[in-house]
Amino acid sequence: THAASIAELDSMGLDTVRLDAASGRVxxxxxxxxxxxxxxxxxxxxPPRERPPARG
Incomplete structure (x- = not known):
């Protein structure tokens, strides 16, 4: 669901998560x-197992 996806993104400590319900765009x-x-x-x-690869 959108709510679950937003909750997951929010748990990552990002500054802002916006959902456009009409388009489904996050x-x-x-x-x-x-x-x-x-x-x-x-x-x-x-924690090491949750780290995304370094960007570069």
């Missing part, structure tokens, strides 16, 4: 992913 806005240093700090804070 938009994620996060300063951490706009700032490479902040993204790396956020990635490093996750």
């Amino acid at each position: 938009e994620v806005v996060s300063r951490a992913y706009d700032d490479p240093a902040a993204a790396e700090r956020a990635r490093a804070a996750l």
Whole structure:
């Protein structure tokens, strides 16, 4: 469901999650992913098995 997807995204600590119910589009806005240093700090804070691969 949309609510479950949004709850999952929200649990990742992203700044803003928006849902357009008409189109079903989900938009994620996060300063951490706009700032490479902040993204790396956020990635490093996750337990090892939950870490996404480093971007680069």
